Structure formats: structure tokens, C-alpha cells
Amino acid sequence: MEKVIDAKTFQLACQENGISVSEQQLEQLQKYMDLLLEWNEKMNLTAITKPEEIWSKHFLDSILPFKDCHLVSFCDVGSGAGFPCLPLKIVFPQWDCTMIEPLQKRCRFLEHVIDTLQLEKIRVINARAEDVAKEHRELFDCISARAVARLSILLELCAPLCKVNGKMIFLKGKSGLEELQEAREALKILQIRFDREETVQIEEAAHINLYFTKEKKTSKKYPRPYGQIKKKPLGG
Ligand SMILES: C[S@@+](CC[C@H](N)C(=O)[O-])C[C@H]1O[C@@H](n2cnc3c(N)ncnc32)[C@H](O)[C@@H]1O
Numbered sequence: 001m002e003k004v005i006d007a008k009t010f011q012l013a014c015q016e017n018g019i020s021v022s023e024q025q026l027e028q029l030q031k032y033m034d035l036l037l038e039w040n041e042k043m044n045l046t047a048i049t050k051p052e053e054i055w056s057k058h059f060l061d062s063i064l065p066f067k068d069c070h071l072v073s074f075c076d077v078g079s080g081a082g083f084p085c086l087p088l089k090i091v092f093p094q095w096d097c098t099m100i101e102p103l104q105k106r107c108r109f110l111e112h113v114i115d116t117l118q119l120e121k122i123r124v125i126n127a128r129a130e131d132v133a134k135e136h137r138e139l140f141d142c143i144s145a146r147a148v149a150r151l152s153i154l155l156e157l158c159a160p161l162c163k164v165n166g167k168m169i170f171l172k173g174k175s176g177l178e179e180l181q182e183a184r185e186a187l188k189i190l191q192i193r194f195d196r197e198e199t200v201q202i203e204e205a206a207h208i209n210l211y212f213t214k215e216k217k218t219s220k221k222y223p224r225p226y227g228q229i230k231k232k233p234l235g236g
Helices: 007-016 023-040 051-066 085-091 104-116 129-135 151-161 176-182 184-190 226-231
Strands: 073-077 096-100 122-125 140-146 162-172 192-202 205-214
Touching (some): 007 051, 023 051, 023 085, 023 104, 051 085, 051 162, 051 192, 073 151, 104 122, 129 151, 140 151, 151 184, 151 205, 162 176, 176 184, 176 192, 176 205, 184 192
Parallel strands (some): 073 096, 073 140, 096 122, 140 162
Antiparallel strands (some): 162 205
16 A cells, blocks of 8 residues: 555545545545644644544544445444544435533534534434443444554443344554454454454554454343453453
């Protein structure tokens, strides 16, 4: 893959992976980048501030793991400044998207991007995933999270939100495989099948994407309160 440094090389990299990105979608991504950099001066949204790094480490990194997904409803847990959900929504506008983010300031930013880009079929829930999951169960075809928690914790937060036979896709750094080993017991308890891992080299860093299928309905026991999950992750 050519080094991704601007809109054109980003578009080519997507094309090589079977994803077509139109000029209008590139403009929307550029606008999102402008808003991210503008708001980042007032609040902590991202440590990545060079445009060429945003194209690769935020946009491409968010989109490539989902290149084979054909979805109806998608939920991003711990969206922060919108990754991976917003680049996905721009490139796959037919998806119905939900972002769950507990920090109100970040939610305000996410709402502002949605309004400015006039995105439809997308919403922000200002809450923690474990609180949403108490009420709203088995709702989404696919749940994802990037840089939110270790895998055994994420599985407990996300499984209740996912439909039976739905997918869970977690974007991990180099600790991904070690986290997978650590989460073996949690997978058994929550009846989640590990499907595959995919390692993607984004510039100097290896990114490990982990793919799962939820096989059975999640017991009402989960998720436990966050304090308990953190203190004693399932199987830990
Ligand atoms: C390091 S940021 C990553 C943001 C984004 N996913 C990304 O990759 O750039 C982690 C985000 O997860 C959110 N978060 C932490 N615990 C959470 C929970 N229990 N439920 C939902 N979001 C959570 C935080 O508020 C924060 O915005």
C-alpha cells in the first residue's frame, strides 16, 4: 500500500481494499478533519494533529477493519472524537449508527460534526456502555470499540448490546493477541466465538483487529457494575 498522506492516497488505499470513496465523501472527511483540529484547540480530542497522520491513523485505521461488513445497525462504544464511527458513517452512509460516549464535551463535538455534515441515521448517547446495556439489549448487528478498555472488559460491556449472531470487532494495538489469550474465559462465559484476527500495518505500528460472533443471548447478570468489571474481569 502506498503511504497514505492526503485525500488522494487515502482514496487509493480504500480502493485497493474494495471500498470506493467519492469526491463528496472526501470533502466530508476533510471537513470533519477541519472541525477536529479546530475543536482540539479548545478541548482534548486527539493527540494526532498532522493532517497526513489523520488520514492514515484515524481515517484509514477506522475504515479498513470493516471492509467486508454488510451491516444495518452499528454501535461504537467509547467514540471519543468519533473513531471509528464517523469515518465509517461518511464512507458507508447507509449504515444506521449509534455512538456511546460518557463525556459530555465530546458528545457536543460529535453532535456538531453530525449537524455540520448533515449526517442522517446516526445518534450520540451520552452515557457509559454498561448503563446503556442494562436497558437496551441485543440491539445492534455490529459493535465496535477502539482504545477503550482491555478485551475482557470490552466483551462484558459490549456483548449485551449485540444481537445474537451479531459481530463484535475490536481495534487493538500490538497487545491484541495477548489480550485475546487473557479473555479466553470471558469468551466462554459470554458465549462469544472468536472468528479471526487481522494485523494491519499503519505506518510504523501494527494494528491488530479482532473479530467475534455472539452465539447466544447474554445473561441478564452482565454487564456487572463497572467497579466490579474492572476489579475482577471475567475469568481474571
Ligand atoms: C482513549 S478514548 C478513544 C476514543 C476513540 N474510540 C478513538 O479511538 O479515538 C476512550 C474513550 O472511551 C470512553 N469510555 C471509557 N469508558 C467507557 C465506558 N464504560 N462506556 C463508554 N465509553 C467509555 C472515554 O470517555 C473516551 O472518550
